Amino acid sequence: MMLPTEWIHNFLYASMPEGLAHAVELVLIAVGFLMFFAAAGLYLVLLERWIAAWIQLRRGPNRVGPWGIFQTIADALKLVTKELTGTDKADKFLYNLAPYFPIVAALITISVFAYSQSLHAFDINIGIFFITAVSSIGVIGILLAGWSSNNKYALIGAMRSGVMVVSYELSVGLSLLTMVLMTGSLQLSEIIEVQRTGGWLIVQGHIPAIIAFMIYMIAGTAETNRTPFDLVEAESELGAGYHTEYSGMKFAYFFLAEFINMFIIASIAVTVFFGGWLSPFGITDEIFWLQPVWFLAKVLVIIVLMMLFRWTFPRLRIDQILTLEWKYLLPLNLINLVLMAIIVLLGWTINF
Amino acid sequence: MSYFGDIVRGIGSLLNGMKVTSKYLFFAPKEIITQYYPENRDTLKMFDRFRGEVIMPHDAENMHRCTGCQSCEIVCPNGSIEIIWDRVVNEETGKKVKIIDKHIYHLSMCTMCGLCIQACPTEAIIWGQNFENAVTDRTQLTKVLNKPGSKVHPDVKE
Numbered sequence: 001m002m003l004p005t006e007w008i009h010n011f012l013y014a015s016m017p018e019g020l021a022h023a024v025e026l027v028l029i030a031v032g033f034l035m036f037f038a039a040a041g042l043y044l045v046l047l048e049r050w051i052a053a054w055i056q057l058r059r060g061p062n063r064v065g066p067w068g069i070f071q072t073i074a075d076a077l078k079l080v081t082k083e084l085t086g087t088d089k090a091d092k093f094l095y096n097l098a099p100y101f102p103i104v105a106a107l108i109t110i111s112v113f114a115y116s117q118s119l120h121a122f123d124i125n126i127g128i129f130f131i132t133a134v135s136s137i138g139v140i141g142i143l144l145a146g147w148s149s150n151n152k153y154a155l156i157g158a159m160r161s162g163v164m165v166v167s168y169e170l171s172v173g174l175s176l177l178t179m180v181l182m183t184g185s186l187q188l189s190e191i192i193e194v195q196r197t198g199g200w201l202i203v204q205g206h207i208p209a210i211i212a213f214m215i216y217m218i219a220g221t222a223e224t225n226r227t228p229f230d231l232v233e234a235e236s237e238l239g240a241g242y243h244t245e246y247s248g249m250k251f252a253y254f255f256l257a258e259f260i261n262m263f264i265i266a267s268i269a270v271t272v273f274f275g276g277w278l279s280p281f282g283i284t285d286e287i288f289w290l291q292p293v294w295f296l297a298k299v300l301v302i303i304v305l306m307m308l309f310r311w312t313f314p315r316l317r318i319d320q321i322l323t324l325e326w327k328y329l330l331p332l333n334l335i336n337l338v339l340m341a342i343i344v345l346l347g348w349t350i351n352f
Numbered sequence: 353m354s355y356f357g358d359i360v361r362g363i364g365s366l367l368n369g370m371k372v373t374s375k376y377l378f379f380a381p382k383e384i385i386t387q388y389y390p391e392n393r394d395t396l397k398m399f400d401r402f403r404g405e406v407i408m409p410h411d412a413e414n415m416h417r418c419t420g421c422q423s424c425e426i427v428c429p430n431g432s433i434e435i436i437w438d439r440v441v442n443e444e445t446g447k448k449v450k451i452i453d454k455h456i457y458h459l460s461m462c463t464m465c466g467l468c469i470q471a472c473p474t475e476a477i478i479w480g481q482n483f484e485n486a487v488t489d490r491t492q493l494t495k496v497l498n499k500p501g502s503k504v505h506p507d508v509k510e
Binding site for chain 2: 051054055056057058059062214308309311312313328332
């Protein structure tokens, strides 16, 4: 059976010279990802607003379109038409450059995920490493925005972001490393292949895998600067934090990047812990169009969990955030890594 | 060993919080407290304790219960109430009694504290349920609460 991606590939290479076909393919993939990026960003904002409303017993967006489904599109149109204000004392070059870092880093990162067996744009052999490396470029944008705005709130917010990302990157990396011990590969397609034969990694690795998943979710939420860890833009203390001086579409870039980062964190969790595009017990693994559906459904569950975190937990102070990371998550993570190594070495993993 | 105890207790309390919010998220849409306001204007009923504005109810014979004792005027901290009163001779008893000419209520100065309603000895003024108080001219906020030609109810003793 021919997959649609193969069909497009063959069609392009048959109808035009090889170099041009390759270029057209790259452009098509980039456009596809950009469209997915915009749609996912906008609809995650809408989902967040609905979930916030339902938890607080409100109705949520309901004016623009049925159940307010066009609300965020209307918001984005408003932001596009707004004036881009700036400050006189800002470092103009860095100030204008900063919004592109988070959005470009997020875009590069979503391109390496395996959405299905064939829908995999860039299957690099250091997949997990690449994702953790590139996704932390986003924080450069936040630091640049805070520094170049020439505003004390923006600067403090950006520096806090730097502190947090430096701390929590460690936990994200170590908890992913714990899982990599079981797969023996950093390549995303390999990781999914291991789970196709032996069950999802969170089942295979039982206790240390569950601990790693909990640590990953805490650190991942901190990475996205979302509410239990939202010191970066603490409204009560810092105005809007690093994007205080931004307006219009430049602000929207930061805002969308936050939601895409949430999607990325959830996608990594799904790929590494919950079998990526695999269905539970392999019931529909062979139906290629159900693979992305399974992937996105799992991602959605993780995202709803993160939104539940946001609307449930109280915020942490900066010292509490650093205590949580350096005194609790990091030591536990290191112990967990050793535990996982022992379990893998002795072959105590659960294999179907 | 309070280190691990703290972790377990912390996770327990976080899960407890998530139990509450997820119960609201998944099972409580029928208890939604906000309303589709302009659409349900005809059927919207405010709750009993809502403080919209001070009103003076009149019965079918155009009688109110205000004796003109001025308790509300004295007790109002903002001076929102102003009573223009008079004395007339009661035909049955031959005594002079106080009656109100105009009970003037400045909604623009009212903070809805409710002291006038607590102070009223005859329950002549109560809370109204109207909440759409926006008008285009400030003078419309000065209201005369007693209707023209209204009389005090004969049951009300001073």
